[in-house]
Amino acid sequence: MTDLALESVSHVYARSGVRSLDDVSLRVAGGERLALVGQNGSGKTTLVRHLNGLLRPSAGRVTIDGADADGYTVAQLARSIGLVFQDPDQQIFAGSVRAEAEFGPRNLGLRGTQLRAAVDEALDAVGLSAEARTNPYDLGASRRKLLALASVLAMRTPVLVVDEPTTGQDVRGVAVVRRVIDTARAAGRTVIAISHDMEFVASAFERVVVLRAGRVILDGPPSAVFAESSWPALRSTFLEPPLAARLGAQLGLQPTPTDDALIRALAQ
Amino acid sequence: MAALAVTLAAIMLSGVVAPLLLIGVGVLLPAAVAGVVRELSRIALLLSLPLAISVVLVNVFFFPGGEAVLLRVGPIVATAEGLRFALEILLRLAAISGAVVLFYLTTRPGDLVIDLEARGVSPRLAFVVNASVQTVPTMVDRAADIAAAQRARGLDSEGSPWARVRGLLPLVAPVVLGSIAEVEERTMALEARGFTRPGRRTLLWRPADSRRQAVARWLLVAALPLLIGLRTAGWLAWLG
Amino acid sequence: MLELDAVTYRYAGAPRPSLHEVSLTLGDGEVVGIVGASEAGKSTLCLVAAGLAPRTVGGTLSGHVLLDGHDVAPLAMHELAERVGICFANPATQLSRVTATVYEEVAFGPMNLGLPRGDVIDRTGAALDAFGIADIAEREPARLSGGQQQLVAVAGLLAIRPQHLVLDEPTAQLDPAGTQLVAEALARLAADGASILIAEQKTDLLAQICTRMVALEAGRVALEGAAAEVLADERLSGLGVAFPASVRIRRLAEAASLRAPQRDKLAAALATMGSPI
Numbered sequence: 187m188t189d190l191a192l193e194s195v196s197h198v199y200a201r202s203g204v205r206s207l208d209d210v211s212l213r214v215a216g217g218e219r220l221a222l223v224g225q226n227g228s229g230k231t232t233l234v235r236h237l238n239g240l241l242r243p244s245a246g247r248v249t250i251d252g253a254d255a256d257g258y259t260v261a262q263l264a265r266s267i268g269l270v271f272q273d274p275d276q277q278i279f280a281g282s283v284r285a286e287a288e289f290g291p292r293n294l295g296l297r298g299t300q301l302r303a304a305v306d307e308a309l310d311a312v313g314l315s316a317e318a319r320t321n322p323y324d325l326g327a328s329r330r331k332l333l334a335l336a337s338v339l340a341m342r343t344p345v346l347v348v349d350e351p352t353t354g355q356d357v358r359g360v361a362v363v364r365r366v367i368d369t370a371r372a373a374g375r376t377v378i379a380i381s382h383d384m385e386f387v388a389s390a391f392e393r394v395v396v397l398r399a400g401r402v403i404l405d406g407p408p409s410a411v412f413a414e415s416s417w418p419a420l421r422s423t424f425l426e427p428p429l430a431a432r433l434g435a436q437l438g439l440q441p442t443p444t445d446d447a448l449i450r451a452l453a454q
Numbered sequence: 455m456a457a458l459a460v461t462l463a464a465i466m467l468s469g470v471v472a473p474l475l476l477i478g479v480g481v482l483l484p485a486a487v488a489g490v491v492r493e494l495s496r497i498a499l500l501l502s503l504p505l506a507i508s509v510v511l512v513n514v515f516f517f518p519g520g521e522a523v524l525l526r527v528g529p530i531v532a533t534a535e536g537l538r539f540a541l542e543i544l545l546r547l548a549a550i551s552g553a554v555v556l557f558y559l560t561t562r563p564g565d566l567v568i569d570l571e572a573r574g575v576s577p578r579l580a581f582v583v584n585a586s587v588q589t590v591p592t593m594v595d596r597a598a599d600i601a602a603a604q605r606a607r608g609l610d611s612e613g614s615p616w617a618r619v620r621g622l623l624p625l626v627a628p629v630v631l632g633s634i635a636e637v638e639e640r641t642m643a644l645e646a647r648g649f650t651r652p653g654r655r656t657l658l659w660r661p662a663d664s665r666r667q668a669v670a671r672w673l674l675v676a677a678l679p680l681l682i683g684l685r686t687a688g689w690l691a692w693l694g
Numbered sequence: 695m696l697e698l699d700a701v702t703y704r705y706a707g708a709p710r711p712s713l714h715e716v717s718l719t720l721g722d723g724e725v726v727g728i729v730g731a732s733e734a735g736k737s738t739l740c741l742v743a744a745g746l747a748p749r750t751v752g753g754t755l756s757g758h759v760l761l762d763g764h765d766v767a768p769l770a771m772h773e774l775a776e777r778v779g780i781c782f783a784n785p786a787t788q789l790s791r792v793t794a795t796v797y798e799e800v801a802f803g804p805m806n807l808g809l810p811r812g813d814v815i816d817r818t819g820a821a822l823d824a825f826g827i828a829d830i831a832e833r834e835p836a837r838l839s840g841g842q843q844q845l846v847a848v849a850g851l852l853a854i855r856p857q858h859l860v861l862d863e864p865t866a867q868l869d870p871a872g873t874q875l876v877a878e879a880l881a882r883l884a885a886d887g888a889s890i891l892i893a894e895q896k897t898d899l900l901a902q903i904c905t906r907m908v909a910l911e912a913g914r915v916a917l918e919g920a921a922a923e924v925l926a927d928e929r930l931s932g933l934g935v936a937f938p939a940s941v942r943i944r945r946l947a948e949a950a951s952l953r954a955p956q957r958d959k960l961a962a963a964l965a966t967m968g969s970p971i
Contacts, residue, residue, distance in 0.1 A: 226839060226869045240602050264608040275635060276596075277603040279627035289624065293608025323631065328732040338607065354783075354866055356731045356895060356934040382869050385939065424871035429939035429969075436963040445939075445946050452947070452956045577806075584792040592791075639787045642746050646780045647790075647850060648806035651772035655805045656814050658798070 187216025187374050188266055188344040190237060194246035197232055197400075206232040208400040209246070216344065219367065219377045221387040224397035225423050230380045233397070234347050237378075238267040265294055268343035272350040272380075274327075274334035283309065283325070283333055284318040290341040308340035311366050328354050332362060339366065345376040352383050364390055385428045388412055388443040398423040408443035498551040506544055513540035568657060577655050593629060600628045696720040696743060696778065696858045696889070701757035703742050708753070712738040714913045715757070720858060720891050725884045727900035727921060728893040730910035731934025736893035739910065740862040743891055744780035745771060761857075776807060778858045779851035783866040785843035788850075789835045796838070796846050797822070797831040803854040821853040825879050841872020845879060852883075859883070861892040865899065877902065897938040901925055901970045909933050922971050940969045 191214070197207040206229045214220055222230045235241040236248050239260040248255040250266055268290070271277060280286035287305045296304055309315045312332040314325075322330055331354060338346065351363045367390055370377050381387050387394055387408065394411040396404035396419070403419050404411045412420075412431040420427060427443070434442030434451060442448040515527075517536030525532040571580045601609075604624045610617050644650075698718040704711040713735050720726050720743075728736050741747035748755045749771045759766050761777055782788060793799040800821050804814040822828040825845050830838065835846055844864055851859060861880070865873040877899050884890060884903045894900050900907065900921065907924035909917035911933050917924050924930070926941050937945065944964075947957050 225871050235602070238606055240606060259610075260605045261608050261610040264606060267606075269606040271599075271603045271606070273599075275632045276600050276628055277607065277624075278631070279624045289604075290607040293610070323635070326733040341607065354732075354863075354895070357931060357936050358934050359732065360936070382873075384870075424869075424874065426870065430943060432967065433943065433960065433963050436967060437959060445943050448943060449946050449950050449952060452952055452960065453950060581790075581792055636787055638751075639782060639784060642741075642750055642780075643782060643788045643847075644790060645746065645750050645771045646744060646775055647803040648772045648775040648854065649790075650770070651775075651806055651808065653808060656808055656811055658801060658805065658811065658814060 188251055188376060189216050190214040190345065190376070191249045192233070192236065192243075192246065193249065195233075195236060195243045195248060196245040197229075197236065197241060198244045206400050207236075207243075210400070210402055211246075212395065212402065212405075214376060214378065216376055217371065217374050218393060219371050219391045220379070220393045220395060221391040222378060222380045222395050222397065223382070223384070223387060223425060225425075227399075228397040228423065229400040230397055231349065232400075234269060234349065234378065234380065237263075237345070237347060238269050239263040240269075261293070264290075264341070264343070266343055267345045267347060268338040268341045270335050270338045270346075270348045270351070272353070274322075274330040277334060277337070278322045278330060281321055282319050283314055283322055286322055286333060287337045287340050290337050294341055304340045304342055305336075308336040311339060311369065312336045312362055328356065328359050331355070332359065335363070335366065339370075343375070345378070346370050347378045347380075349380045350382065351379055352381065352386050360386065384412070384426065385430075385444075388428045388431070389445075396420065396423065396425070409441040409447070412443040413441040494552065498548065502547050502551045506547060509543050509547065510540045513537075513543065568659075571655070572657055578649070581649070593633065596632060597625070597629050600632075601625055603628075695722060695760075695762055696891070697758075697760040697763075698739075698743065699758040699760060701742055701755060701759060703738060703747055703755045704753055705738075705747075706752040706754075710913075712913050713742065716910075716913070716915055718743075718908055718915070718918075720889055722857070722889050723887040724906060725888075725890045725892065725904045727904035727907045728891065728910065729895075729897065729900065729907060729924075729930075729933075729935045730916075734910040734934065735913040736910060737862050738913070740780060740860045740891065740893055743858075744778045744860045745769070745774035746780065749774075772806075775803075775856075776854060777856050778860060779854055779856040780860040780862065781844070781848050781851055781864050783863040785840045785847065785867060786836075788847035789843065791836070793835060795832050796827060796835055799835045799846055800831075800850045800853050803850050807854065817853045817855065821849040824852060824882075825849045839872060841868045841875045844868060844872065844876050848876070848879065858889040858891065861890065861894075863893055863895065865894065865896060873899070895936070897925055897936055901938040901940075909935060925971055938971055940964050940971050 190212075192210050192212045195207055195210045196205065198205050206227075208229075210229070210233065212233075222233065224230050232241060236243060236255075237250075239255055239258060239262075242256065250258075250263070255263060278286055280289065284305060287308055288301060291301055291304045306315070309318060312335055314329065314333060314336060317325065317329075322333055325333065331351075335348065335351065338348075348363075352360045355363065364386075367377050367379070377391075379387075379391065389408075392407055394404070394406065394408055395402055396411060403423070404416055410416065412427040414431075414435045417427060426432075430445045430448040431441065431443045434440070434448050437452070439448070439451040442451050514532045514536045515530050517533050517539055523531055524534055524537065568580075570583070571577055604621070609621050609624055696719070698716055700715045700717055701713055702711050702715055703713040716735075716739065718726070718739075728739055730736050738747065741751055742755065742759060745759070745766060747753055766774060790799060790802050793802060797818060801814055801818040804817050809817070819828075822831055825848065827842070827845055827849060830842065835843065838846065848859075848861075848864070864880075865876050868876065873896070880890070880892070881903050890903075892900065892904070904921040907918065907921045908915055909924060909927075909930065916933055917927055917929060925938055926944075928945075930937055936942075944957075944960065947960055952960075
């Protein structure tokens with residue numbers, strides 16, 4: 187299980203001078219399921235790009251299992267950190283679903299039966315096994331997104347980072363994403379997701395970190411982050427707590443970030 | 455238009471003095487008026503440097519029929535004629551790149567397009583010109599994002615030359631495929647706003663075109679056939 | 695009134711039609727929501743309603759699309775553009791990229807239509823005000839946030855003053871702030887009596903603004919009716935559509951056999967919070 191840490195990380199984009207991360211310290215233990223939320227521009231994407239070396243800190247350091255990430259190239263870090271980008275069309279280049287899913291594990295040195303097994307498992311996890319020979323552009327946009335997810339899953343990295351996995355997905359697509367996250371967790375992998383969907387965040391993750399203007403303003407379990415005391419902080423960055431949380435507060439109950447929590451609290 | 459005229463003139467004239475004059479009048483003077491002399495010099499220099507270097511090297515050392523020897527480097531000889539020829543070419547190159555950069559720096563793409571359209575060019579053609587200019591920065595940004603996504607999947611961009619060549623497809627294909635996929639949607643968005651309506655559009659404004667600009671423009675354009683005529687008649691030899 | 699009458703549409707080269715015998719009416723002042731699984735035909739329906747299919751996109755259409763009772767088949771795309779406006783999910787592709795300011799971007803449509811200069815200026819000003827973006831009129835469209843770009847896109851459509859507006863997942867790529875911006879703008883439009891056809895995954899958003907809903911499954915109409923009814927219909931999840939949060943919670947309460955007093959408390963709380971369903 188791989189531990190991650192950001193230690194007083196700041197990041198300033200050289201060209202624009204914009205400070206996108208401001209003295210952020212964060213520890214993520216191996217196997218955690220963490221959701222990163224915040225408006226566009228709050229630093230979420232910048233933060234996750236520091237995890238695999240795509241961006242390097244202007245100050246502070248990033249460590250993977252205690253080792254400074256600075257000593258490793260992005261290709262090396264890709265063995266530990268699998269990052270799925272939000273726009274699948276930014277990476278799709280192969281003529282078939284299978285070939286696309288093979289790219290990542292191939293780069294990591296997998297061949298033969300091992301490669302095949304990794305790709306089969308990943309395609310199965312997202313429900314694209316039947317379309318292994320299909321051209322990715324013959325799939326709809328939401329299934330291409332699942333393909334992008336599969337292509338990183340096949341790399342079997344100890345840490346999985348996904349950017350906006352449920353955006354553009356229908357109910358079935360969201361169910362696939364949830365299953366993938368649960369399976370990863372069961373296998374001891376760390377899952378970090380950037381998401382705008384507060385209900386998904388509250389129900390699928392144990393820890394929620396809220397960013398605003400490059401700083402962490404809330405960090406805790408959903409019951410704390412979506413409790414009434416946190417609402418001013420959330421609303422200051424245009425985030426609304428899930429309906430269940432608001433109903434629970436309206437009814438004077440203990441924090442109820444999810445539908446299930448609300449119903450359980452009412453049943454008592 | 456001025457830029458075009460200067461470029462053509464630069465090609466026409468021979469010798470050293472003429473191009474110098476041209477640079478002075480056709481390029482530096484308007485640049486000074488527009489306040490972009492420094493920027494212009496910087497960009498023009500950057501643009502022409504690679505070409506300039508090869509021009510100098512080739513001509514100084516390999517000019518056929520050169521006799522007045524300046525320098526010997528083993529079997530290779532630098533001649534005065536070669537140097538002079540190189541100088542002539544360099545000056546014309548400077549005139550051309552200066553003119554092009556001047557155009558780029560002093561014209562807003564939108565203005566050019568609106569001006570063209572106001573003079574009767576089809577709006578759709580004008581649009582193509584404009585949109586093409588905008589495409590490059592967009593594609594460059596996209597390319598950077600694509601490179602990041604592929605590197606995150608282990609693409610080794612810091613390795614051997616062979617590895618880098620193999621890495622080209624995953625880098626280039628999404629740029630092309632993505633651009634193509636985007637074209638359809640962008641076309642639809644344009645059509646949804648009446649872009650395909652035949653005929654002219656209502657233009658809200660036209661770029662300012664003072665009398666002075668118009669006069670200067672016509673002078674330059676008139677000068678061109680004049681120069682051609684004079685050159686052909688052999689009357690400009692003294693400038694060389 | 696925009697009407698689809700038993701429309702079957704097949705993309706060029708596709709083995710099967712994407713829409714099959716779909717009939718739909720959008721009356722003046724109505725807001726009709728379209729829901730369905732991915733690839734159920736929502737986007738295709740929007741393209742057909744706006745006339746881009748079959749005109750720009752190609753393909754074959756049988757059945758009829760009617761505007762105020764007249765078949766639109768003989769109309770060219772630019773003629774339809776004046777009467778039905780369409781907005782897509784990707785904010786950046788809506789921009790023409792040939793305008794330097796938001797003002798020019800919004801004026802793009804009226805300019806294309808060759809309207810008299812005074813009209814162009816009036817309409818642009820009105821559209822900017824309607825969306826509250828007059829304060830960013832001088833900004834560069836490419837530098838705006840996604841939500842702002844979508845507002846500019848819709849304002850640009852409105853400046854054409856079409857009778858009907860079609861929106862294909864307009865908030866799909868927006869963050870919560872952007873979604874809120876667009877949702878509020880749409881709610882205002884709906885309140886002002888605009889005719890809107892909107893496809894979305896976000897059923898909470900649709901619950902707020904729609905009067906009627908149509909659910910698609912594999913290119914056919916599976917459900918239709920008043921918004922409140924369709925959004926609470928138990929068949930929705932089988933169609934790949936998420937219930938609005940309030941419906942979801944109520945259903946969970948029933949499934950957990952919550953006692954009546956508790957369910958009533960829940961209902962009362964929902965009502966106090968102004969939940970539309």
